[in-house]
Amino acid sequence: MATQEMTFTKGALDKTAHAGGAATRYRDARYPNLYLEVGARSKTWRYRKFWKGQNFTETLGTWPQMTVIEAAQTAAEINTQVEDAGVVTKDARPRGAGEITLREALEQHVTQALDPRQRKISEETAAGYASVMRLHVPRWLDMPISDITRQMVNEKIKAMSNIPTTASSLLRAVSAIYGTQLAYRDDGYEHDPTYRVKGYEARTRELLFDEAKRWPALDAISKVPNLTRRAAWLALLFTGFRMRNIRELKWSDIDFDERMLTLGRMKNGQKRTFPLSDIAVDVFRQTPRTHDVIVFEGRHYNKPITGLRQIDKDGNDVNNGGVLRPHDTRHLFSSAAAKAGLSGPVINWMRGDITIMQGAAGRYMHDLGSHADANAIAEQIVAKCAPETPLAELLTGA
Numbered sequence: 354m355a356t357q358e359m360t361f362t363k364g365a366l367d368k369t370a371h372a373g374g375a376a377t378r379y380r381d382a383r384y385p386n387l388y389l390e391v392g393a394r395s396k397t398w399r400y401r402k403f404w405k406g407q408n409f410t411e412t413l414g415t416w417p418q419m420t421v422i423e424a425a426q427t428a429a430e431i432n433t434q435v436e437d438a439g440v441v442t443k444d445a446r447p448r449g450a451g452e453i454t455l456r457e458a459l460e461q462h463v464t465q466a467l468d469p470r471q472r473k474i475s476e477e478t479a480a481g482y483a484s485v486m487r488l489h490v491p492r493w494l495d496m497p498i499s500d501i502t503r504q505m506v507n508e509k510i511k512a513m514s515n516i517p518t519t520a521s522s523l524l525r526a527v528s529a530i531y532g533t534q535l536a537y538r539d540d541g542y543e544h545d546p547t548y549r550v551k552g553y554e555a556r557t558r559e560l561l562f563d564e565a566k567r568w569p570a571l572d573a574i575s576k577v578p579n580l581t582r583r584a585a586w587l588a589l590l591f592t593g594f595r596m597r598n599i600r601e602l603k604w605s606d607i608d609f610d611e612r613m614l615t616l617g618r619m620k621n622g623q624k625r626t627f628p629l630s631d632i633a634v635d636v637f638r639q640t641p642r643t644h645d646v647i648v649f650e651g652r653h654y655n656k657p658i659t660g661l662r663q664i665d666k667d668g669n670d671v672n673n674g675g676v677l678r679p680h681d682t683r684h685l686f687s688s689a690a691a692k693a694g695l696s697g698p699v700i701n702w703m704r705g706d707i708t709i710m711q712g713a714a715g716r717y718m719h720d721l722g723s724h725a726d727a728n729a730i731a732e733q734i735v736a737k738c739a740p741e742t743p744l745a746e747l748l749t750g751a
Contacts, residue, residue: 356380361421369396387428398424400431409435427539452497455530457496459483462530467535475618477597482526482653489513489523499535503546512549517553524552528606560684561663561676569666569676570685571740575747576668583668584640585649585658587748589679591633591731593686593704596679600657602648612724619705627703630727632735632744638704639748684692687734695726703727 359365361381369391371377374390386402386596413419453461462477465471486494490509493501506527513520528547535545539682562569570590577583588599598616606615612634615626629637637648644650651658663675685702690700702721739745 358382361389363417363421366396366416366421366665371673377669384421384425384428386432387413387425398428402427402432402435404435416588418541422487452499454495455486455501456494456497458498458530458534462533465611467533469532471537481522482529485519485523485526489519492529498531499544501546503548503550506546507550510552514553518555521552521555526536547690560681561678564688568685568734570666570682570737571735571738571744571747572742573664573666573668575740575742576666577664578668580641581643581649581651582658582661583747584636585661585675586664586679588633588640588649589661590685590734591630591636592627593683593690593730594661595683596707598705600660601647603646604642606648606649606662607648609634616705619649625705627705628722628724628727630724630731632731633727635748685737686730689737690726690730692733692737693726693729696727703730 356378359369359379359381361384367390369377369389371391372588374720375704376390376397379389379391380387385745386400388399388401390397396416398416398419400409400413402409405531409431411431413431414426415426419427420725434540449739459482461467462471463474463482465473486717493505510520513523524547528545528550531662534542541565573743574583574586574590577586577696585599588594588602589596592599592614594616601618602614606617607629608614612629612631614628614629614633615624617624619625640648644655647655647657649658650656661679662670663672663678665671686704687700690703695703703726735744
């Protein structure tokens with residue numbers, strides 16, 4: 354195959370034509386080792402180099418889907434591999450193999466297998482993705498990702514209208530998997546069946562009582578029969594943390610002398626240390642120490658407590674008709690902080706929010722809270738709850 358010289362400009366590339374027979378090959382002296390092979394149906398970019406007695410050839414992509422600059426950059430990267438190691442890093446799949454399955458794409462998404470720049474996925478999130486797809490779209494898992502269409506995704510999400518929260522979770526999982534393929538693959542992959550598929554609006558979870566009146570939180574918590582679970586409820590209320598953070602707490606995270614608590618991994622994966630109120634410190638001191646590592650050990654040895662449920666005014670777990678849910682404690686903590694006169698950024702920081710303040714300024718804010726702030730919040734919580742049981746008795750289980 355003879356090689357013809359040309360200048361790789363858009364106009365010239367559009368006009369290149371197949372001369373019949375074997376593909377016509379073109380090169381531009383400005384881009385070493387980069388060739389355009391024009392066949393009857395396509396125009397293909399290829400890397401070609403003879404190096405230390407070996408011929409190296411690699412298909413890069415097609416024009417116009419891959420631009421001249423993209424092709425040249427890719428050829429330069431491959432050339433570095435050849436000259437440094439004498440090899441070209443190729444896809445492990447055999448030539449002509451089909452597209453990977455959704456199961457394989459999920460594995461790539463949660464293990465950073467495609468690129469070290471991928472965001473690290475927690476084990477809990479990975480398990481959640483696998484579970485929701487195994488339960489609701491098991492057939493998709495063994496399908497090539499290119500065979501899953503937008504119509505399939507859209508119809509599935511509409512069919513799950515009776516479980517909108519789960520439907521939105523499924524859509525987020527599938528969208529995240531395809532987003533990883535789009536962001537980190539180098540073969541021009543562009544298929545995303547979740548594009549513009551709409552999930553369901555998040556439900557607004559109102560408090561189960563009138564916040565303007567006396568809060569029944571402490572009265573309900575005081576009647577929780579299990580002391581460890583009661584202490585976990587109190588920790589939620591007087592720290593404003595998420596249930597996951599409370600479940601994962603270790604005794605080594607708490608510095609009783611400095612009255613500080615460190616969360617090793619928040620929702621955004623970051624580590625942060627918080628000041629504790631005197632009441633919160635007392636809660637942790639009085640928590641039954643049944644395990645040397647886990648603060649709130651559950652019913653099963655060596656395992657933390659399972660997620661707390663909604664409780665009624667008598668401290669019993671219920672599905673409906675209760676007065677307090679675990680996430681409600683974050684609402685109450687925030688309201689108490691506002692009543693104590695704390696600013697928005699301080700409140701966000703104290704309860705472990707990812708975003709302390711919108712804009713660049715929020716990224717430069719650290720260590721905003723203090724023990725005085727934590728105590729002020731705790732005082733407001735006690736004042737609004739006005740518990741029937743004295744706090745000292747509530748903590749000791751008397």
